[in-house]
Amino acid sequence: MLLRRCGTDALLVEVDSLIEVAAVRAALQGLDGVEELVPAARTVLVKGALPQVREALATVDLTHAPETRSREVTIPVSYDGPDLDLVADTANITPDEVVRLHTGATYEVAFCGFAPGFGYLTGLPDVLQQPRLDSPRTKVPAGSVGIAGEFTAAYPRATPGGWRLIGRTEITLFDPAAETPALLAPGDSVRFVVA
Amino acid sequence: MKRTITVVRTGPQALIQDLGRPGHAHLGVPPSGAVDPDSIKLANRLVGNPETAAGLELLLGGTHITAEASCTVAVTGPAVEVRIDGKLADSHQPLHLPKGSTLEIGTPDTGLRTYLAVSGGIDTPPALGSRSTDLLSGIGPEPLRDHDVLELGTPAPANGADVVPPLRAPLELDVAILLGPRDDWFDDAETQLRQGVWTVSDRSNRVGVRLRGTKLNRRDGEIPSEGMITGAVQVPPDGHPVVFLNDHPTTGGYPVIGVVDRDHLRFLGQARPGTTVRFRPMRVSTTGPHR
Numbered sequence: 048m049l050l051r052r053c054g055t056d057a058l059l060v061e062v063d064s065l066i067e068v069a070a071v072r073a074a075l076q077g078l079d080g081v082e083e084l085v086p087a088a089r090t091v092l093v094k095g096a097l098p099q100v101r102e103a104l105a106t107v108d109l110t111h112a113p114e115t116r117s118r119e120v121t122i123p124v125s126y127d128g129p130d131l132d133l134v135a136d137t138a139n140i141t142p143d144e145v146v147r148l149h150t151g152a153t154y155e156v157a158f159c160g161f162a163p164g165f166g167y168l169t170g171l172p173d174v175l176q177q178p179r180l181d182s183p184r185t186k187v188p189a190g191s192v193g194i195a196g197e198f199t200a201a202y203p204r205a206t207p208g209g210w211r212l213i214g215r216t217e218i219t220l221f222d223p224a225a226e227t228p229a230l231l232a233p234g235d236s237v238r239f240v241v242a
Numbered sequence: 243m244k245r246t247i248t249v250v251r252t253g254p255q256a257l258i259q260d261l262g263r264p265g266h267a268h269l270g271v272p273p274s275g276a277v278d279p280d281s282i283k284l285a286n287r288l289v290g291n292p293e294t295a296a297g298l299e300l301l302l303g304g305t306h307i308t309a310e311a312s313c314t315v316a317v318t319g320p321a322v323e324v325r326i327d328g329k330l331a332d333s334h335q336p337l338h339l340p341k342g343s344t345l346e347i348g349t350p351d352t353g354l355r356t357y358l359a360v361s362g363g364i365d366t367p368p369a370l371g372s373r374s375t376d377l378l379s380g381i382g383p384e385p386l387r388d389h390d391v392l393e394l395g396t397p398a399p400a401n402g403a404d405v406v407p408p409l410r411a412p413l414e415l416d417v418a419i420l421l422g423p424r425d426d427w428f429d430d431a432e433t434q435l436r437q438g439v440w441t442v443s444d445r446s447n448r449v450g451v452r453l454r455g456t457k458l459n460r461r462d463g464e465i466p467s468e469g470m471i472t473g474a475v476q477v478p479p480d481g482h483p484v485v486f487l488n489d490h491p492t493t494g495g496y497p498v499i500g501v502v503d504r505d506h507l508r509f510l511g512q513a514r515p516g517t518t519v520r521f522r523p524m525r526v527s528t529t530g531p532h533r
Contacts (some may be wrong), residue, residue, distance in 0.1 A: 051423030054501030057471050059423040083267045085469030087493055092267075092469025120510070160467055160493030161272040163379045221269075222382045223369035229269040 049110065050101075057083075057094040064089070065157050065169055067109045072233060074107040075100060086233050088160040088167075104166060117155070118235045123242035124150075124192050128212035130180070130183065134194065138174040145213060146241065148172045154199065154237040159229065164203035164221025166231035170200050183209030190215045192239070199239075216242070244393040245311035247360060249386050250344065253304030256386040259357075260296040263381075267492040272273035273472055274376040275488050277448060277511035278355055281318040284406050285359035288316035288336045290398045294371035295363030298386070298429050300356040303349045307358070310337040313394065314361040317345075320353030320512065322406035334408055353411030353512040361397035377448050378489040390447050409508075414518040417506045419475065421525050424497035427461045428477075434458050436519040440483070444515035448489040450476075451510050453519055457481030460497060467493040473502040487511055 048067070051059040060071050071091045075084055080096030093100050126146045135142045154168035171194060179195045184207060186194070191202045193210030202208060203220035220230045231237065249256060259282060262275020274284040276299055283293040298305070303322055307315075317324050317333040324331045325346040331337050339345055350356055366373050366383050375382040386392075425431035438456030445452045458481045470476070474486045476496045485502055487510075500523060502510060512517070 052420065053423045053498070054420055054471060055504065057501075059468060082264055083469075083471070085267045085492060087468040088466035090466075090468040092471065094471060125340075139362055158493075159268060160469075161270060161383060161491070163266075163270045165270050224367070228266075228370055233268055 048104065050104070051228055053092065056097065057092060058097060060091045060093065062089060062091075062109060065239060066112050068157065069112050069186065069234070070107055070109050071104070073155055074103050076214050078103060085160075087160065088158070106179075117141050118232070120230060120235055120237045121147060122192075122216050122218055122237060122239050124214040124216050125242045126214040128192065128214045130193070130211040131213045134175065134177060134211050134213055140174065145175065149199070150239050150241060154239075156231045156233050156235040157198070158233050159231065162203055162206055163223070164229040164231065165200060166229075166233075166235070167198045167200055168237055169197060171197060175199070177211055179209040180211060183207055187212065188215065190217060190220075244365070245313065245362060245394050246391050247313065248308045248310060249298075249305065249388065249390045249392065250308050251304070251306040251388055252386050252390075253300055253302060253347070253349075255301035256305055257299045257375040257377075258296050258366055258383045258386070258392075259299040259374045260372055261294050262374050263370040264486060266370055267469065270379075270492050271370060271381065272376055272378055273491055274372065274374040274382065276357065276374075277487050278319060278357065278409065278508040280508055281357045281409060282359065283356070284334075285316040285357045286319045286363070288318070288334075289314045289359045289361045291359055291361065295326070295359065295395070296366065297357055297359040297364060300347060300358060301354060303356045305347045305356075305358070305418050307345045307347075309341060309343050310391070311394070312341045313339050313397070315339055315345060316359050317347055317356060318359075318406075319356040319409055320350040320411050322350040322356050323348035334406060349410075352415045352514070353409060354514055355512055360394055362394040365393045365395040378490050379492060409512060411509070411512045411514070412517075414520070415506075415509055415513055416520050416522055417510060418503035419500040419521045420503065421500045421523055422498075424465065425499055427497035428499055429459050430524065431508050432523045435500065435523045438521065440519045442510075442513045442515050442517045442519060446515065448487050450484040450486045450490060450511065453485065455484045455519075458483060458499065460499075464495040465497055467495045470494045470498070471498050471501065473504065473507045474501050475502060485510055495498040
């Protein structure tokens with residue numbers, strides 16, 4: 048674990064894996080005075096209460112993913128994405144098998160970013176871990192479900208994007224007026240089902 | 243019936259802003275809020291509002307407002323000409339707007355962003371605890387258009403005067419910056435920052451201040467996306483630094499060479515294109531293995 052200074056009141060905690068990220072996030076969650084706690088792929092950004100943060104980090108056990116009372120979210124998907132055949136060909140399986148694999152796994156929201164409510168989900172079966180498109184789309188429709196590298200995600204709103212799109216969902220992923228604006232938050236458990 | 247004002251003319255860009263919606267970065271939600279928070283807080287205090295009330299952030303002024311109900315207003319930021327029904331009035335002072343009168347805000351001679359507070363505050367529905375317009379993510383009210391009518395909240399009596407001089411927006415800025423978190427991506431980051439000189443690009447906006455000038459030499463490649471904070475100086479492969487302002491993305495994959503000191507950031511946010519920028523790097527020896 049490496050602590051990197053990020054301005055006067057924030058630290059970037061650098062670790063080696065998503066499991067360690069989850070351990071650091073859990074250790075700092077709910078700490079009094081923490082203003083922002085932003086997990087990412089190999090880091091956790093924490094703003095505020097730095098003495099307490101350092102103290103909590105001194106005793107964190109990085110080897111164990113934390114016990115979390117995570118929410119369980121189910122996302123219904125119509126698997127008719129424009130890159131479904133490409134994903135199947137790349138994996139050397141049929142489109143039906145892509146759907147079976149994608150709906151068969153349980154995912155965890157590792158972190159959010161890119162756009163409000165955009166959750167990076169881990170737990171993607173190996174053969175579905177595929178690169179981004181060579182040329183990103185200028186507009187990916189809201190609700191598109193895609194894969195990229197070790198992650199799968201659903202686009203909360205229309206944005207440019209380079210993920211391989213395998214389907215789409217009608218579910219609202221982000222509504223700023225709602226009491227819980229984001230459907231997905233770090234630590235949540237997610238399953239996809241055929242709509 | 244609610245008290246209202248009408249934005250007869252917006253000027254180049256008029257946005258509703260308060261102190262933003264920090265605390266939601268883990269959901270991918272930028273902090274947003276006034277780029278020059280000290281100025282909106284001052285404007286609010288002058289009209290008796292809590293500092294957190296929503297007002298207007300006006301890019302290069304040029305805004306005309308009609309009061310549909312009697313109200314108190316204050317204009318802050320850089321020094322700017324203010325008129326009520328054609329008569330000269332003062333910025334940085336509480337001003338009474340009788341019902342039906344029109345406030346004209348001129349274009350400031352220096353600086354970028356003028357702030358207007360109205361007694362009671364702008365009372366649009368909040369989103370995630372803030373009324374701020376976030377131009378990156380689209381959260382909050384749309385940018386204002388000519389003839390928009392804005393509802394006001396309940397005013398409180400102003401409690402005493404508050405004298406603050408207008409913001410100074412110099413043509414050359416000397417900006418304190420704390421090295422890290424990714425200064426190790428650069429050959430001698432401290433010297434590169436100290437010896438470089440930049441100008442504010444006209445492609446700057448509320449997402450970030452883009453600087454043109456000395457190219458910062460960095461390692462090739464990208465970092466797996468990591469959390470970003472306001473004031474972070476991100477360096478893309480072309481070596482031209484971007485200083486993140488309030489509508490910045492919550493994560494990014496370019497190395498951050500340093501973070502601009504909070505008290506200096508508002509001056510960058512007020513710096514017009516062409517303003518000269520130099521960095522004064524500071525090092526805090528708290529990086530290193532934790533255990």
